[in-house]
Amino acid sequence: MAPPPVRCAAVVVGAGPAGLAVMGNLLERQLGGQIAWVDPYFQAGRVNRRYREVPSNTKVSLFQSYAQAVQPFRNVINSTPTPNAFSTMTKLDQNKGCHLSYAADMCRALTDGLLKLDQVYKCQGIVTAADLKNSSGWTVRIKTQNSLEEIEVVSPRLILCTGSSPTLLQIPVPGLSIRRLDLDVVLKPSELVTALPKGCSLTVAVVGGSHSAIVALMNLVDLARTSHPQLRVKWFTRHPLRYAEYMDGWILRDNTGLKGEAADFAREQLEDDRLPKSDAGRVIEKVDCSGGKDAAAYQAHLPSCTHIVQAVGFTRDPLPELTRNGAPLTPEFDHESGAFSDQNGQIIKGLYGAGIAFPERVVDPYNNVEYAVGFFKFMKFLKRVCPAWIAA
Numbered sequence: 001m002a003p004p005p006v007r008c009a010a011v012v013v014g015a016g017p018a019g020l021a022v023m024g025n026l027l028e029r030q031l032g033g034q035i036a037w038v039d040p041y042f043q044a045g046r047v048n049r050r051y052r053e054v055p056s057n058t059k060v061s062l063f064q065s066y067a068q069a070v071q072p073f074r075n076v077i078n079s080t081p082t083p084n085a086f087s088t089m090t091k092l093d094q095n096k097g098c099h100l101s102y103a104a105d106m107c108r109a110l111t112d113g114l115l116k117l118d119q120v121y122k123c124q125g126i127v128t129a130a131d132l133k134n135s136s137g138w139t140v141r142i143k144t145q146n147s148l149e150e151i152e153v154v155s156p157r158l159i160l161c162t163g164s165s166p167t168l169l170q171i172p173v174p175g176l177s178i179r180r181l182d183l184d185v186v187l188k189p190s191e192l193v194t195a196l197p198k199g200c201s202l203t204v205a206v207v208g209g210s211h212s213a214i215v216a217l218m219n220l221v222d223l224a225r226t227s228h229p230q231l232r233v234k235w236f237t238r239h240p241l242r243y244a245e246y247m248d249g250w251i252l253r254d255n256t257g258l259k260g261e262a263a264d265f266a267r268e269q270l271e272d273d274r275l276p277k278s279d280a281g282r283v284i285e286k287v288d289c290s291g292g293k294d295a296a297a298y299q300a301h302l303p304s305c306t307h308i309v310q311a312v313g314f315t316r317d318p319l320p321e322l323t324r325n326g327a328p329l330t331p332e333f334d335h336e337s338g339a340f341s342d343q344n345g346q347i348i349k350g351l352y353g354a355g356i357a358f359p360e361r362v363v364d365p366y367n368n369v370e371y372a373v374g375f376f377k378f379m380k381f382l383k384r385v386c387p388a389w390i391a392a
């Protein structure tokens with residue numbers, strides 16, 4: 001017989017940097033009941049699983065600000081014997097970036113600390129479905145890793161921090177024999193080195209012009225310089241390189257512009273006046289796809305490529321099946337409040353989201369609209385919206 005449902009004050013789905021920040025905020029506000037936290041791994045999400053070798057595009061000080069932002073996090077830091085992930089980070093240059101392994105280790109240490117608290121009900125598994133009943137709130141079904149049964153948790157609040165994965169588009173020229181390279185592999189040099197055959201001519205098509213594309217180019221150029229001297233790259237991009245600009249008290253293109261090592265590499269080696277003479281230019285040929293030239297550019301250049309990596313953004317991972325009294329829901333995210341509405345525009349009670357899949361919409365002093373993706377940005381958003389989530 002299935003165990004009776006557990007009652008909790010909230011169910012948080014996902015233990016990446018966003019789910020962790022939600023937990024910190026809810027625990028700080030003491031909801032008066034346990035909070036169920038669901039994830040198959042509890043190991044800091046994709047940053048740890050996939051991106052430990054990526055250089056951060058945010059300063060170390062922002063990871064520290066994230067870790068110091070709520071009392072439950074500070075309690076974990078104060079009670080963890082040193083040296084630990086926090087003390088290690090304190091020793092880094094605060095004004096520079098770092099490899100994401102440091103940020104991932106910090107999140108894992110915070111996660112381990114929160115999981116020890118009595119107020120946290122750890123569910124290692126996957127939320128498969130959730131039904132909203134007017135009388136009792138959400139009934140959340142969780143397929144746990146240790147049992148063949150699903151367990152149920154009942155709660156007035158369900159918070160989705162389920163993350164996103166690299167967007168896959170169709171290969172722009174159909175019928176080519178070209179191999180796809182997973183973006184996550186290209187962002188991880190230790191895996192990339194074995195993913196590409198050695199000792200033969202290779203041409204990798206890189207599509208995109210933002211952070212992922214530039215880090216992919218950096219890693220491929222490094223490979224051409226070392227283990228794969230016959231590797232060449234065709235870089236398909238449709239706009240000029242765009243950089244974050246530090247203004248008076250705010251950052252222009254804070255979420256879309258290049259920063260950190262990727263920005264330095266792009267400025268020094270990839271700009272049109274640099275590429276012909278730079279080290280990267282010996283490996284990379286830029287293919288201009290701007291102003292509707294993309295179809296002709298792909299037709300002309302893609303057939304000579306052996307591999308393709310698409311660095312064209314991230315797409316939300318599939319959500320659990322969501323219903324209200326058994327009827328399917330198609331939730332629409334409100335990027336201001338973190339709540340969702342249904343297909344008729346009505347607020348869905350107790351359903352919220354955060355993280356790369358559900359980011360805050362921000363408008364800068366020049367009226368540019370962006371979506372705020374980053375550890376400390378999630379934290380800032382949650383500090384603003386969590387009081388309303390709890391009061392509702």
Ligand SMILES: Cc1cc2nc3c(=O)[nH]c(=O)nc-3n(C[C@H](O)[C@H](O)[C@H](O)COP(=O)(O)OP(=O)(O)OC[C@H]3O[C@@H](n4cnc5c(N)ncnc54)[C@H](O)[C@@H]3O)c2cc1C
Pocket residue numbers: 013014015016017018019038039040041042044045046047051054055056057058100125126127128161162163164187212314317319320354355356357373374375376
């Ligand atoms: C390459 C790259 C580099 C980045 N670099 C930086 C940086 O330098 N600085 C910065 O501040 N930000 C950076 N970011 C942005 C952002 O911080 C990361 O994308 C971050 O991982 C997003 O966290 P998240 O919690 O939203 O999602 P994820 O890290 O993807 O976590 C989602 C979690 O939810 C779980 N999950 C999903 N579905 C279910 C389910 N049904 N049931 C249970 N669990 C589920 C997953 O297993 C996962 O653990 C970077 C992003 C990328 C892609």
Ligand SMILES: NC(=O)c1ccc[n+]([C@@H]2O[C@H](COP(=O)([O-])OP(=O)(O)OC[C@H]3O[C@@H](n4cnc5c(N)ncnc54)[C@H](OP(=O)(O)O)[C@@H]3O)[C@@H](O)[C@H]2O)c1
Pocket residue numbers: 054055056057058169207208209210211212213215236237238239255256260262289311312313314373374
């Ligand atoms: N730490 C790091 O250095 C690092 C590395 C990677 C990612 N990240 C973070 O991860 C998040 C996602 O970054 P991202 O770079 O993967 O994605 P992104 O910021 O969403 O950028 C996607 C890029 O792909 C281009 N694009 C989309 N469709 C295309 C198409 N059909 N053809 C050609 N180009 C296309 C877009 O161009 P248009 O603007 O023209 O649409 C844009 O330049 C961001 O928050 C970023 O900061 C950080």
